[in-house]
Amino acid sequence: MVLARRLARMGVLPMLTVKTLAKAAGASAAVAIAATFGGLGSAAAQSGDFNALPVDPNLLTDSLAYTAAPFIINPNGQQGVEAKYTHREGGTRSITTTILLYPNEQAAIASLSAAADQVAMPRKVAAAVGANGNLVSGTTLNGTQSTSVLTFNQGNVATTIEFDGPANDPAPEDFVIDLGKKQDTAILDWQGV
Structure with a gap:
């Protein structure tokens, strides 16, 4: 409900269907949980792809x-x-x-x-x-x-x-x-x- 009110204030709510609203709410919840338990910082931003990391002399x-x-x-x-x-x-x-x-x-x-x-x-x-x-x-x-x-x-x-x-x-x-x-x-x- 809180998310719907925020989206309505931004004028975005009419563009969303029930299905998209549920996806947006789920994504917001996932980000909130990740930030709470995983923290936000440099370690969180690191990808597992190391191939581009070494600098060629x-x-x-x-x-x-x-x-x-x-x-x-x-x-x-x-x-x-x-x-x-x-x-x-x-x-x-x-x-x-x-x-x-x-x-x-x-x-x-x-x-x-x-x-x-x-x-x-x-x-x-x-x-x-x-x-x-x-x-x-x-x-x-x-x-x-x-x-x-x-x-x-x-x-x-x-x-x-x-x-x-x-x-x-x-x-x-x-x-x-x-x-x-x-x-x-x-x-x-x-x-x-």
């Missing part, structure tokens, strides 16, 4: 230097996506972006520290990317490659972007940060923020 280099491997959806059983891009220059350089969803922000933040454990002789600096952004640079544990690992989160979404290359030629820090910022923007857009 070629967008920054204005080239086709990197080739993407097929994305891994829900890597290791964790909701999210992993994308690996390999440089055409003999495959000596790669960028691996891992974006994972967690039940809450605390779990996402806690997951970020493990990524830096794979860096030998680490140099850690704060990075102005997302929330809790950090950049750890050094070499792989066996010392054969340079590695830079950028980590950050946006709410319950944790992101790790790993740049591997020749031991004496690490990824430029400005490139790492620029790709991270573009990835952060893509995540915010995906969250509907």
Whole structure:
């Protein structure tokens, strides 16, 4: 009845049949229930389609230097996506972006520290990317490659972007940060923020 009065005030009621009115009332009730129990926020806006989420590094280099491997959806059983891009220059350089969803922000933040454990002789600096952004640079544990690992989160979404290359030629820090910022923007857009 309340819905009918509101629709009458808006001048929409004469356009509705009993069947359409019932559908409109049902839809309104469903939205109200979802908002009450599910909440409204960035997590509610997230879709399950992760394919469009990783940012292609070629967008920054204005080239086709990197080739993407097929994305891994829900890597290791964790909701999210992993994308690996390999440089055409003999495959000596790669960028691996891992974006994972967690039940809450605390779990996402806690997951970020493990990524830096794979860096030998680490140099850690704060990075102005997302929330809790950090950049750890050094070499792989066996010392054969340079590695830079950028980590950050946006709410319950944790992101790790790993740049591997020749031991004496690490990824430029400005490139790492620029790709991270573009990835952060893509995540915010995906969250509907």
